[in-house]
Amino acid sequence: MSDQIKIDTGISIALTGSGGAGVMTAGGMLLEAAAKSGFYGLQTRSVGPQIRGGEAAALLRLSNHAVEIHRGGFDILFALDWSNFSRFAAEITLDENSVVIFDPEGGEVPEIVSAATKNIIELPIKKFASEIPGGRMNMIALGIVAGAIDLPKETVLGLIVRKFASKGEAVLEASRACLEAGYKHAGSVANAPKLVSDAENADVPRWLITGNEAAALGAVRGGIKFAAAYPITPATEILEWLAPSLTAIGGNLVQAEDELSSINMIIGASYGGIPSITATSGPGLALMTESIGLATAAEVPVVIVDVMRGGPSTGIPTKSEQSDLNIAIYGLHGDAPHLVTAPLSVADCLFTTQWSVHLAEAMQVPAIILSDQYLGQAKMIIDKPADVAFFADRSKVEKIDTAYTRYALTADGVSPMAIPGTAGGQYTADGLEHSVTGTPSSAAEDHHDQLAKRRRKIEGFNYGTHWAEIEGEGDLVIVTWGSTAAPVREAAELARAEGISVKTIAVRLLAPLRVEALEAELAGARRVLVIEQNDLAQFYRYLRGHVDLPADTRAYHHPGPMMLSTTEILSEIMKEHRL
């Protein structure tokens, strides 16, 4: 039955090892081989506290349909050694069907593993590697796993040639021999699940991309030509992708001395007429807030991507959490209407960023995009994203004959901007409250007019249907946002396959909240579950403050570092269903 194939959960694989064991390289090649063989999948990395080296786990999920998140359990655990396995144990849930492969030289099987499953296979991987000149355990592991799940050997070999050819014949030969050895021993893992391909997928053009790369690409697709950067985990990859890319397309990236500077640099560049972006995480967003207010008051469009991590303060830099919603929505002083959006998947990082560039430019306001560590750093096989026609397209004055009024009170609140260089358009942009000309003013009328104009711009804008992704029907409705949309949508799909109707609303436009549209979507709801990854149920409280919700509305939420999983959300749906 085709339905069954659709909800097939695929194969989840964890590769663990101490620093330098190369589990990420092996995992990356496994993902790429799956991609080349027509599958979908994702890889995330779990690291210990060390900056570099130390233990690491490559967590993969491969499937014949697009998957956005880990299932919440693992089918195969390959431990090159058990050093510091306890650091990952919470993330690598095993059950009686899980297959564990390990090298006895790497220590004893931890209690938590042997208690979970009896399928534990001992293979002397280190010994196999030592028999091959220059042999490496990770390449043998790659061969064993790829062979065990039925990935074609030629595909993996092709990748090895591409990856190692430049490192010389000896390295290439060693890797090839390791892979062959791995495939030879794959038979010892006979009870591993197999990847069964779906012929329909074979010719779909696919990309391998992280959410941070997708956001950066969305930015340039939208017309961004300037970025200012101050590095911070887990946002740095956006900036590092933009640095050479912007130069290549005729733009610029400047490394700033801090986030106070980076936000002001992009405001300055955008005031100059050039669409501009920066990317940061919670600590950087906190530093930027005063100047985001400036961009709101002076009506200068800018885009800020906040790749959220555990907070508050320095928090947990390498783990995902949706806890910056409050600062993004409420962090600015004064009445400062601005945009807050959130991508709903890795692929959606591209769409949401491109759309946000368009919105910010169209309304001359700052837009804060709430991505997170999971979306940003997960590497995913996705269908090639469609081209969408959202570009930076700011209302500008070309020629000025009479006196120019920068902050004129227009019907939609958007006043055409004079770009520096335009003769007769000279004005002073100001964060002080001002009259229509930009002249500082503390008069009540000017203050009220300008506040109303800035509110009107974003309240009255036509956001179309993009404010949310809505699926299914039913009197149980789940409202969610950001990366949590992935497990919610998957759990809902699994529930529907069990005959349970559930509707999901994944909100992309967090501010201004589309209250009327949301209330219309909730019209038939008897029960509402609001699901998010933070401790204070920030989104739930935000909805409570603005939306007429049914009496039976409940929040399901927990903070990071653990992501909300498909299985845990499915069990919440079941609970609601039984009520």
Add this chain to the structure above:
Amino acid sequence: MNVSAPLKASDFKSDLKPVWCPGCGDYHVLLSLTKALADLERKPEEVAVISGIGCSSRIPAYLKCYGFHGVHGRSLPLGTGLKVARPDMTVIVAGGDGDGFSIGGNHFLHACRRNIDLTYIVMDNRVYGMTKGQPSPTTEPDWDSALSPGGTGLNPFHPLVIALASGANFVARAFSGDIRGTTKLISDAVNHPGFSFIQILSPCVTFRPEQKEWKSAIHAPPVEATDDPARAARRIMTDDGFNVGVLYRGDRRPYKIGDGVEHKTVADLEQEFQI
């Protein structure tokens, strides 16, 4: 007006009446700036004056150029973003000693290092004028005030030495009352490639009335500008603080801005993601 007629200083002045106290040194800075822009033969729309917050930072609105009155302390990043994105514009960043050396101190260091082709004018009155008389980083240690009774007891910050040590390419001191000299220094600074810094001693007659005496203390530097940072530093460190003129003129390479040419399309960039 004949389009080809050269612009006068008054053509750069807006109709807005400054909020400054009568006698404030900043009026003279405004006058010198308009004269310099006329001398430079820039068109008002080709010039952007960017500032932070303070009495002195009000200056953009009093000009007919493009202007940006930003938040306290962040004028240099604003100006930097504008200049990199729009290298065709003449960018002049202006503000006070509190704005530039206290809250914006870190940006000052890095703007000097970055050496972007712009001019930074600080109207130094050794006080926070706008907030009614608190000590700034350049205030004398024994200056008494409500916020620091008996004085701060702190060594004053030395912006010219800091600028030099951080890599500014043009370092000068001016006195607002010396209109001719200040005008010339501003136009030299704008013409000099890279980051140019001018400290303009500009009296706050309200909170530092004793600064009215500055006009008799001012004198021209005894020797010509040098391109040797060590010599310049020695002079600045040992002079009496009232030496006006160009103190250092360097030839460090200005910040490299992209060529603005589209070498690749966005579609080219996407190739790397294709499987």
